[in-house]
Each structure stands twice: as structure tokens, then as C-alpha cells.
Amino acid sequence: MTIPELYERIGGSYESAKKxxxxxxxxxxxxxxxxxxxxxxxxxAAHESGxxxxxxxxxxxxxxxxxxxxxNELSRLASEISEEYRxxxxxxxxxxxxxxxxxxxxxxxxKTIAGIQEFAAQQ
Amino acid sequence: MKRxxxxxxxxxxxxxxxxxxxxxxxxxxxxxxxxxxxxxxNGVVGLLTLEEHGSDIAxxxxxxxxxxxxxxxxxxxxxxxxxxxxxxxxVMTASDSVxxxxxxxxxxxxxxxTKPYNIEVMKNRMMSLIRLQESSAMLNRLELDELTxxxxxxxxxxxxxxxxxxxxxxxxxxxxxxxxxxxxMNERYGRLQCDRFLHDLAGWLPQVLPGMILGGRLGADxxxxxxxxxxxxxxxxxxxxxxxxxxxxxxxxxSIKYGVAQDIDREISISNxxxxxxxxxxxxxxxxxxxxAVYDEEMRRMQLREHQLVEFAEPAIENRxxxxxxxxxxxxxxxxxxxxxxxxxxxxxxxxxxxxxxxxPLFEKNGFITKLDFYIWEExxxxxxxxxxxxxxxxxxxxxxxxxxxxSVDLAEKIATLADKYNLDHSLLHIELTESIAGDNxxxxxxxxxxxxxxGFIIELDDFGSGYSSLTSLNTLTLDVLKLDMSIIRHASxxxxxxxxxxxxxxxxxxxxxxxxEGVETADQVxxxxxxxxxxxxxxxxxxxxxxxxxxxxxxxxxx
Numbered sequence: 001m002t003i004p005e006l007y008e009r010i011g012g013s014y015e016s017a018k019k020x021x022x023x024x025x026x027x028x029x030x031x032x033x034x035x036x037x038x039x040x041x042x043x044x045a046a047h048e049s050g051x052x053x054x055x056x057x058x059x060x061x062x063x064x065x066x067x068x069x070x071x072n073e074l075s076r077l078a079s080e081i082s083e084e085y086r087x088x089x090x091x092x093x094x095x096x097x098x099x100x101x102x103x104x105x106x107x108x109x110x111k112t113i114a115g116i117q118e119f120a121a122q123q
Numbered sequence: 124m125k126r127x128x129x130x131x132x133x134x135x136x137x138x139x140x141x142x143x144x145x146x147x148x149x150x151x152x153x154x155x156x157x158x159x160x161x162x163x164x165n166g167v168v169g170l171l172t173l174e175e176h177g178s179d180i181a182x183x184x185x186x187x188x189x190x191x192x193x194x195x196x197x198x199x200x201x202x203x204x205x206x207x208x209x210x211x212x213x214v215m216t217a218s219d220s221v222x223x224x225x226x227x228x229x230x231x232x233x234x235x236x237t238k239p240y241n242i243e244v245m246k247n248r249m250m251s252l253i254r255l256q257e258s259s260a261m262l263n264r265l266e267l268d269e270l271t272x273x274x275x276x277x278x279x280x281x282x283x284x285x286x287x288x289x290x291x292x293x294x295x296x297x298x299x300x301x302x303x304x305x306x307x308m309n310e311r312y313g314r315l316q317c318d319r320f321l322h323d324l325a326g327w328l329p330q331v332l333p334g335m336i337l338g339g340r341l342g343a344d345x346x347x348x349x350x351x352x353x354x355x356x357x358x359x360x361x362x363x364x365x366x367x368x369x370x371x372x373x374x375x376x377x378s379i380k381y382g383v384a385q386d387i388d389r390e391i392s393i394s395n396x397x398x399x400x401x402x403x404x405x406x407x408x409x410x411x412x413x414x415x416a417v418y419d420e421e422m423r424r425m426q427l428r429e430h431q432l433v434e435f436a437e438p439a440i441e442n443r444x445x446x447x448x449x450x451x452x453x454x455x456x457x458x459x460x461x462x463x464x465x466x467x468x469x470x471x472x473x474x475x476x477x478x479x480x481x482x483x484p485l486f487e488k489n490g491f492i493t494k495l496d497f498y499i500w501e502e503x504x505x506x507x508x509x510x511x512x513x514x515x516x517x518x519x520x521x522x523x524x525x526x527x528x529x530x531s532v533d534l535a536e537k538i539a540t541l542a543d544k545y546n547l548d549h550s551l552l553h554i555e556l557t558e559s560i561a562g563d564n565x566x567x568x569x570x571x572x573x574x575x576x577x578x579g580f581i582i583e584l585d586d587f588g589s590g591y592s593s594l595t596s597l598n599t600l601t602l603d604v605l606k607l608d609m610s611i612i613r614h615a616s617x618x619x620x621x622x623x624x625x626x627x628x629x630x631x632x633x634x635x636x637x638x639x640x641e642g643v644e645t646a647d648q649v650x651x652x653x654x655x656x657x658x659x660x661x662x663x664x665x666x667x668x669x670x671x672x673x674x675x676x677x678x679x680x681x682x683x
Contacts, residue, residue: 020239021149030149037145060188061143063217067147078400079217 001119007070010115011108016119017070031069032120039065040109043081047102056085074112077105135181135253140169140197140526141215142189146238150184153242158249166192170200173207181253183212185232187223195559198230200528209260211252215240268340270318271325279339283349283393286336293632294352296385297393298332303378303408305344312375320372324379331364347397357383358415380404383417395662402426432482435471436491440498445469447502448668451677452639452659453654460681461659462519465503466668467495492525499523500538503552504545507523511547515679521553521583526560529567535574549579554607557585558596565599572601583639587611588627597634605631609642609662616648628655 003024007014013029021027039061047055059082066075081101084093093101136159141147151160161176163169165217166189173180187194194214211233216223224235232254236245264362266278274282287295302308302324309317325346334351341347353360361381368375382404387396396491403416433635439445446468454461469477486492500522510517542549554575560568572582581603584596589608607627613622631638640652643662652660669677 016239021153022242026152029152030145033145033148037143039143057188057190060217060407061146065143065145066239067217068146070239 001122003031006031006115006119009118010071010112011073012069012071012112013108014070016072020068020070027069028123031071031116032123034069035066035113037118043078044102044106052085053087056082056087059085071112074105074108077101077108081105135300136161136176136179137182137184137249138163138169138172138180139177139184140164140166140189140194141184143186146186150240153240154246156247159401165189166194166197166200169197170204173201173210174366177207177300178209180210181256183210183251184249185212185214185227187214187216187220187227193224195230198232202231209256210460211256213249213252235452266554270322271340271346273325273346274337274339276339276341279337279341279347279349280393280397282337283339286349287389287393295336296334296350296352296357296383297387297396297400298348298350298357299341299382299384299397299404300328300346300348300422301380301382301401301408302344302403303380308375308377312372316372316375319600320368320375320377323369323372324366327366331361332618333360334383341397345401347400349393352386357381357385357417361415379414380407381415382407383415432477432485433489433491435474436482436486436495439469439471440494444471445495445498445502445672447499447506448670449506449674450661450668451518451666451674451681452590452661453665454659454663455649456659460518460678462521463520463674463678464555464661464668465523467498467499472648486632487525487527490527493527493531496523496528497537497541500541500552504541504547506674507547508545509671510675513675515675517551519551519553519581521581523555523585524560527565529560529571532571534571535578535580538575538580539578550581553581553583553604555585565596569599569601576601588623597630602634602636604637604639605634606639606641606661607657612640612642612648612652616645616651621651624652625655628657632656 001009004014007017017027017031021030039058043055043058043062046052046058059078063075063078063082065080066072081098083089084091084098084101134157137154138161139147139150140163141150141153142165147162147164151162154160154263161172163172169183169185170192173183185194185197192200198212198214201210201212208231212231214224214227214232214235215238216227216235217238227235236248237340265275267273268275275280283297287293302321306318308320310322311579319443321344325338325340328348329338332348332350333353333355335428336349336351338346338348366377366379368377382400382402382612384396384400384403387393387399399418399422402422405420406422407413407416448466448468449463450466451460452462452464453459467479470477471477486495503520503522507517509518524534525546531537533634538552538554539549542552556568575582581605582601584602585598585606586608588603588611605627611624611627615621628638637658638656639659639661640648640657641661643652643660643664645664648662649660649664666677
């Protein structure tokens with residue numbers, strides 16, 4: 001699997017990634033590094049326990065990491081959650097909407113991880 | 124392929140403070156070709172690294188949200204310590220957090236970049252900030268100004284104060300000197316010739332100033348000299364001093380102004396004495412044939428008074444010293460009062476009447492204007508409520524908003540809440556702004572005006588034709604009323620040439636704006652404005668500004 005194929009598969013933007021990480025080698029390195037990044041884990045754990053500070057920190061970190069890797073949709077979903085839980089922000093979503101965001105995020109995240117794992121296996 | 128940044132040979136050390144391992148690694152990977160990179164996973168470690176490496180660190184790249192010690196706390200502690208003020212900090216934020224950016228800049232961050240990073244932009248911005256920092260640090264170390272061989276500013280202040288300290292009984296004067304329109308001269312004669320000119324001038328001045336002790340260059344074309352105190356009037360001393368530029372600069376046209384602080388006050392710093400001398404100097408800028416001004420009691424009183432006014436402002440609101448006067452606007456068509464403008468007066472128990480021309484600019488400078496404006500708006504709402512409650516026909520009253528009011532993003536909501544508090548129809552409150560406001564940030568102003576409109580307020584553009592007018596602002600701002608400045612009215616009636624006035628009214632009609640003519644004083648002016656189709660008249664012809672109770676009587680009699 002080439003890097004553009006991987007991005008195709010996980011629904012990320014290879015162009016965006018390339019703008020930040022100018023060489024394919026760097027993209028390959030950091031995409032695989034994403035497998036060990038703890039932001040998503042932290043976010044999902046905070047969601048489980050209803051820890052709003054944790055949800056903000058986790059989603060904010062995930063948003064930044066994904067943006068750097070050109071995983072724009074994942075970054076956008078994380079951003080929506082981080083805005084919802086940013087200290088001082090008014091809540092704008094219903095509990096159902098929040099759950100929907102988390103479900104969407106989880107699904108896309110799992111798909112992304114699966115894609116990267118497959119890519120990593122071939123390296 | 125590794126691309127080195129061109130022209131930068133020495134590798135600088137930068138400190139990356141970021142809690143997310145991955146983001147930190149990415150950044151380090153991107154930077155390591157051009158910089159030595161130190162890493163810290165939170166603010167505490169960042170501060171410790173800063174302590175350890177000190178000014179070897181050329182720059183800090185700082186994340187905002189981190190556990191333990193976030194970016195804000197890092198900036199706060201860095202500032203408190205005061206030892207690393209010379210190390211610039213770039214804050215890395217998400218693109219959608221303007222509030223964070225502002226907060227960081229207020230805490231002393233130098234700049235910010237938004238994530239995701241664009242590495243080329245980032246490296247270039249880093250290098251230019253580092254170089255700026257390095258060159259300003261270098262300048263500070265220069266004791267003598269290279270061009271003029273006078274002391275650099277800091278060293279002049281320092282050395283002059285040493286002179287004072289070592290001569291406790293000595294009396295001294297400060298003479299500041301400024302070349303008028305030096306920037307224009309630079310344009311006209313070229314940098315090289317003008318530098319030569321300054322060099323020669325700086326060499327000549329010490330020879331003609333009696334009792335000369337030392338001199339410094341305070342700004343591009345501003346010099347200051349410390350001299351022994353002269354009993355003779357400085358105006359006399361300098362009257363016959365004529366600078367002859369060198370042979371190549373003979374053709375230059377120039378004018379030199381001097382400001383003097385005499386027998387300087389030892390209680391204040393040299394820098395303050397220089398301020399006094401330059402304050403005097405500013406009074407004669409552009410005044411032909413007056414080359415010298417001495418800081419005197421009058422200027423001192425003026426300075427003190429300004430200081431006093433700022434000090435008195437806060438209690439003046441509590442003591443209700445600001446009074447609102449209402450100047451009626453006469454509706455020409457219905458021949459009845461159709462509105463009024465709220466104007467503020469300050470009557471101080473000791474100082475008496477203080478002119479708005481005096482205090483408004485001061486409050487605009489220090490920001491107090493927003494508080495005063497809000498106070499006025501509330502007083503006007505109260506008055507309108509009173510009119511309604513007492514069955515007096517309520518006419519719309521216009522209030523002024525200042526440039527700084529627009530900096531508050533929820534201005535429209537603020538005014539709406541106020542009007543609602545007094546249960547007023549929003550159309551009773553008109554908002555007046557001057558055109559010069561729009562010049563600053565037209566998009567923001569246009570947006571706020573839209574929101575004011577959505578909230579049902581009427582917008583009047585004040586001072587149209589007073590010198591700032593541009594047709595652009597008529598296009599970009601959504602307005603309802605055009606207020607024609609009294610200068611156009613006066614000009615028209617003084618010259619009997621009404622053409623500008625006619626076109627202004629036609630322009631307003633074409634844009635479906637109502638017109639209010641300001642400063643109308645005579646029956647002839649009223650008659651002419653009526654013919655031209657102007658809608659409202661404000662001015663002494665109908666009424667001067669009236670205090671609340673008189674205003675109530677006035678409209679009760681005219682609207683009934």
C-alpha cells in the first residue's frame with residue numbers, strides 16, 4: 001500500500017499531510033506513530049467517566065495531531081467535541097448529538113487505525 | 124533533500140514546549156535541519172529548561188493546552204521572573220481560538236502561529252523574530268550613536284542622571300531639538316544626504332549651546348542636550364544660531380525647532396524632563412518663525428489638568444457629574460420636534476464646566492470612554508422611560524458610540540439589553556457614529572452595524588462632510604441617516620453657494636437615507652435647507668441643547 005492509497009483508504013487528505021510533512025518518509029513515520037498516540041484513548045476514557053476536562057484535553061490534542069497528519073475529518077470531529085467542552089464555552093449540543101459525534105468519531109478512528117495497521121504490516 | 128535556510132549560518136537553539144509527544148516529535152523533525160531543538164513536555168519542564176540554558180535559547184515555541192502548567196501559566200511565570208524577557212515566544216494555537224491568541228499576546232507572547240504548521244512560513248517567521256530580537260539587543264549595547272557620535276538614548280539618560288547626582292547643587296537645562304518634516308526631507312533629498320546633514324547638525328549644536336555638558340540622540344531626528352542652567356532666555360540664545368549645512372547640502376530647505384525644559388526638576392527623571400522639553404517643542408511644530416519654545420507653567424498646568432481629569436473621571440460617574448443635554452431635531456415636513464441628540468456635559472464641583480473637547484479625547488486615549496458612553500446610553504434610556512411614563516410624546520434620541528465601543532464584540536446586544544431593561548422600543552434609540560471610526564476596521568464595524576440593525580436600532584452617520592468623508596463608507600456601512608456637518612452648512616450660507624449641500628442631500632436621497640443638518644442658526648439657512656429637501660434640522664435656530672427637565676417641557680409643547 002502506498003501512502004496515497006493509505007490516505008484514500010482512511011479518508012484523509014494526502015495533500016494536506018504533504019503540506020505539513022514535506023517528505024513521504026516523514027508521513028510514513030508519523031502515521032505509524034499515530035498508533036501509539038494516547039490522545040484518542042484519553043478522550044474515550046474521559047467520555048466513559050463523564051470527565052469534561054478530560055474530554056476537552058483529549059479531543060483538543062487529537063484535533064491537533066490529526067490536523068498535522070492531514071486527517072482532516074477526524075480533526076474536525078474532534079474539534080467539534082473540544083469546542084463543546086472548552087472551559088467557558090456554552091453547551092450547544094443535546095446529549096444525543098454529543099453521543100452521535102462520539103459514535104462518528106469512534107467509527108472513523110477505528111477505520112483509520114485499521115488502515116494504518118495494515119499499512120504498517122507491509123513496511 | 125535537505126533544504127537549508129539561505130543566509131543563516133549560525134544555528135540557533137529553540138525550545139519546544141508541547142505536551143503531545145507526537146506533535147512535539149513532528150515539530151522537532153521539521154526544525155532539526157535548521158535549529159538545535161530542546162524539548163519540554165509541559166510548562167514546568169519548559170521553565171526549568173529556560174533556567175538551565177538561559178539566553179542560549181533564541182526562541183520558545185509554546186503550546187497552549189498542557190497538563191500541569193499550561194501556556195498561559197508559562198507566560199505568566201516567565202514574565203514574573205523578568206530574566207528571560209529577551210527570549211521571544213511564539214505560541215502555537217488552533218486556528219479557531221482568537222481569545223487564546225489575544226490572551227497570550229497580552230501575557231507577553233511575541234507572536235503566534237496556527238496549527239497545522241506550515242513549516243516554511245513558520246521557519247521564516249521564527250528567523251525574522253530572532254533576528255529582530257538580536258539586533259535590538261545589539262543596539263541597546265551601543266553607547267554612542269554611530270551616525271552622530273552622540274550618546275544613544277539610554278546612555279544619555281543614564282549619564283545625565285549621573286551628572287545630576289554628582290552635583291547636588293547644580294542647576295541644569297534640557298534642550299531638545301527636532302528637524303521638521305525630516306521624513307519628507309529623507310524622501311526628497313535621499314537618505315545619504317540627510318544622514319550627512321544630521322551628522323553635521325549633531326556636531327554643530329554642542330558648539331552653539333552655552334554650558335553644554337552632554338548630548339544624546341533620542342530618535343531619528345530628535346536630539347537632547349543637557350546644559351548648565353542659563354539665566355538668559357533660550358529664545359534669545361538660539362535666535363542667532365543658524366545652522367549651515369555642508370557644501371553638498373547647501374540646497375536643502377530645513378527648519379529646526381527647539382524645546383527647552385529650564386532648571387530641571389530633580390524630583391523627576393531625565394526622561395521626563397526630555398518629555399517636557401519635547402512637549403514644548405510640539406507646540407511650535409509647523410509654526411513658521413517660532414523656533415524655540417520653553418516648557419512653562421501654562422504647559423505644566425495643562426499636563427496636570429489632563430492628569431487630574433483622568434483621575435476625576437471615575438468618581439465623576441458615581442457623583443453624577445456628567446449631565447446629559449438634549450438638542451432637539453426639528454422635522455421640517457411635519458414642523459414638529461422629530462428627535463434629539465444626547466450630548467454630555469461635565470460639571471465638576473471644583474473645576475466647574477469642563478468642555479467635552481477637553482475630556483473626550485483624553486478618555487478615548489485611556490479607554491474610559493466606553494464606560495462614559497455606557498453611562499450616557501443608560502441615562503438616555505432612563506429619560507425615554509420617564510417621557511413615556513409621564514405621557515410626554517417620546518421622540519427618538521440619538522447617542523454617540525466611540526471607536527473603542529466597537530471593540531466589544533457584543534456591542535449590539537449590550538445596547539439591546541439596556542433598552543430592554545427600560546422596556547423601550549429599540550427604534551427610539553438612534554446610534555450615531557463618525558465616519559473616521561469606519562476607517563479602522565471596516566469589516567468589524569459593518570458587521571456590528573448589521574447586528575444593531577437586526578436589533579431594530581437606527582444608525583446615523585455623524586459629521587458627514589467634515590473632512591473624513593468618503594463615498595466608500597457610504598457603500599460599506601448600512602446606514603439610515605446622514606448628518607450633514609455644520610461646516611458644509613456654514614460654508615454654503617457664507618458663500619451663498621449651496622451646490623455641495625444640494626449634492627449631499629441628493630446623494631442621501633439616492634441612497635434612501637434621511638438627512639439631518641447640524642449647526643443651523645438662521646432662518647435663511649432653514650429656508651434653503653427646506654428647499655433642498657433636507658429632512659431634519661438641528662441647531663440653535665430651533666433650540667440649544669437642553670437639560671432633561673427643560674427638554675421635557677420643550678417637546679411637551681411642540682409635539683402635542
